[in-house]
Amino acid sequence: MIQRISTYQRFKMMNPIIQFFRFIYLSLKVLTIVAGGHGGTRKVHQDSHK
Amino acid sequence: MSKIVVLGAGISGHVAASHLRRKLSKEHEVLVVSPNSNYQWIPSNIWVGVGRMPYKKILFPLEPLYIRKGIGFKQAMVKTFHPEGDEKEARPYVTIEYVDANKKGQQEKVTYNYLINATGPKLNFEATEGLVPGTNKTYSVCTYTHADHAWQALSALINDMKQGKKAKILIGTGHAKATCQGAAFEYILNVEHELRRNKVRDMADITWISNEFELGDFGMDGMLLSYGSLTMKSKEMVEMIFEDRDIKWILGAGVHKIEDGMAHYENLEGETKTVTYDFAMLIPSFSGHGFKAFNKHHEDITDKLFKGFMIVDANYTPKPYEEWSVQDWPETYQNPSYKNIFAPGIAFAPPHSISKPRKSKNGTEIFPSPPRTGMPSGITAKLVADNIIDSIKTGRESLAHKGSMGNMGAACIASAGFGLTQGSGISITTYPIVPDYNKYPKTQGRQLGKTFGEIGLAGHWLKLALHYAFIYKAKMNPFWWLIPE
Numbered sequence A: 001m002i003q004r005i006s007t008y009q010r011f012k013m014m015n016p017i018i019q020f021f022r023f024i025y026l027s028l029k030v031l032t033i034v035a036g037g038h039g040g041t042r043k044v045h046q047d048s049h050k
Numbered sequence B: 001m002s003k004i005v006v007l008g009a010g011i012s013g014h015v016a017a018s019h020l021r022r023k024l025s026k027e028h029e030v031l032v033v034s035p036n037s038n039y040q041w042i043p044s045n046i047w048v049g050v051g052r053m054p055y056k057k058i059l060f061p062l063e064p065l066y067i068r069k070g071i072g073f074k075q076a077m078v079k080t081f082h083p084e085g086d087e088k089e090a091r092p093y094v095t096i097e098y099v100d101a102n103k104k105g106q107q108e109k110v111t112y113n114y115l116i117n118a119t120g121p122k123l124n125f126e127a128t129e130g131l132v133p134g135t136n137k138t139y140s141v142c143t144y145t146h147a148d149h150a151w152q153a154l155s156a157l158i159n160d161m162k163q164g165k166k167a168k169i170l171i172g173t174g175h176a177k178a179t180c181q182g183a184a185f186e187y188i189l190n191v192e193h194e195l196r197r198n199k200v201r202d203m204a205d206i207t208w209i210s211n212e213f214e215l216g217d218f219g220m221d222g223m224l225l226s227y228g229s230l231t232m233k234s235k236e237m238v239e240m241i242f243e244d245r246d247i248k249w250i251l252g253a254g255v256h257k258i259e260d261g262m263a264h265y266e267n268l269e270g271e272t273k274t275v276t277y278d279f280a281m282l283i284p285s286f287s288g289h290g291f292k293a294f295n296k297h298h299e300d301i302t303d304k305l306f307k308g309f310m311i312v313d314a315n316y317t318p319k320p321y322e323e324w325s326v327q328d329w330p331e332t333y334q335n336p337s338y339k340n341i342f343a344p345g346i347a348f349a350p351p352h353s354i355s356k357p358r359k360s361k362n363g364t365e366i367f368p369s370p371p372r373t374g375m376p377s378g379i380t381a382k383l384v385a386d387n388i389i390d391s392i393k394t395g396r397e398s399l400a401h402k403g404s405m406g407n408m409g410a411a412c413i414a415s416a417g418f419g420l421t422q423g424s425g426i427s428i429t430t431y432p433i434v435p436d437y438n439k440y441p442k443t444q445g446r447q448l449g450k451t452f453g454e455i456g457l458a459g460h461w462l463k464l465a466l467h468y469a470f471i472y473k474a475k476m477n478p479f480w481w482l483i484p485e
């Protein structure tokens, strides 16, 4: 096992008060990305990638 | 009056049926045909599979809801498609076979004006020799019964570990072209979390096995994402998580045969190897259901409707990876030959994978098939419903609602352990789902910021909140439609 997540990082990840605010932030962020709309792609540009 | 028949009552079929019913007047008929009497919220199967949520909490019976809402329901499986009708029946129809106890085996023609094929995938366990959930110590979490069964086996193993038995646990993909790596990823982290909770973590060796070339590919060619103030590859994020939790990994593995406690696989080097285990959860390959279609003279026209999954407005011209384009992906999910047939969710045939195709030195294709998660399944179903509603209301074909996976975001809130104070989740969002290398050439086809990852307790709360919100929505409780797909 390699400790890749430091004790301080883990504290932040699991602290309920910090995480409560992260929860609000994440909910809004997810909502804006998902409810932020969707559409077609074909009229915008037609080139292939890479 | 129009009759819209929806095949399947999973995420996409149920979303389509509920929006159609809400927006169309009662003179129009909405009929759902599905073999399962229950609606199930599949993402929460992960918690059923670790014994943290009883399966009854993730499902509810469909028929009472549909009766209340004025949606017809037949507990049956579609068998054949007849988009031109036949000599006796001028209208297009599908044949169905009932599976409910009263009418089991009876067949019927169901006519339609519009058809939505939302039958999702066939869980193609047969494609991997010996991969049968509940045998050879392998399990699945793809349905609630599978997940419940997996938990029974896992809890017995945990008890053995408490008695001093050392155990090997193998979780990942059970076929060279399987998809749904995200579900397996959630499950491995939840299993690891439960072993720690049960104080037997040191008794277990946990291994991830996957057809991905790199960790964090998820069938999406990996992602470059914002992680706090950093920009990180999904590969690095998953590697960090696995190393931190002492999970080993085997990549580029095409599992082709399962025997009691043994998974045989070929890797990209062309080597055949075997890994042993005491408990495995392997995602099978997903395939089309093998439906047949006939024209009005009863000639086979399956090729016009199906290419494994259903053919829609995608560009299926075979071309090399370098020439793939985001424009290949469908926008309206309409079948090009029969314009009143649509296939949202997993039921549509993708133009190609999203991950780079790779072959082993023996020529075996080993790479993930493209995932279509719950969110795009719901979004595509809603836009199909909206186009049908507009077409009915205006009396002419309307395809104004479009939603390509190349212009749509998705959130994957992966549970990494259950528990109100000890749980964890890995929240990942991607925009767009299919990378657009023209629009975002420097960030691997996706928009940074909108493509981000975060680890923590909040992710668990969010996943739990989504569980309750989506079941509330699926039950069509007051103002359900305000909750986005």
Ligand SMILES: Cc1cc2nc3c(=O)[nH]c(=O)nc-3n(C[C@H](O)[C@H](O)[C@H](O)COP(=O)(O)OP(=O)(O)OC[C@H]3O[C@@H](n4cnc5c(N)ncnc54)[C@H](O)[C@@H]3O)c2cc1C
Binding pocket: B007, B008, B009, B010, B011, B012, B013, B033, B034, B035, B036, B042, B043, B044, B045, B046, B076, B077, B078, B079, B118, B119, B120, B121, B141, B142, B143, B180, B183, B289, B344, B345, B346, B347, B372, B373, B374, B375, B377, B411, B412, B413, B414
């Ligand atoms: C374990 C697991 C965890 C997941 N977790 C997440 C997650 O956290 N987030 C996320 O976004 N996605 C997740 N997914 C993916 C998500 O569940 C799928 O994207 C979604 O279920 C696809 O919806 P669908 O309606 O297209 O197909 P399905 O949900 O599979 O529905 C298909 C429907 O068709 C019915 N059917 C089958 N055959 C027939 C037939 N012959 N005739 C009529 N009806 C038929 C089935 O009974 C079912 O009702 C997960 C998947 C799994 C397996």
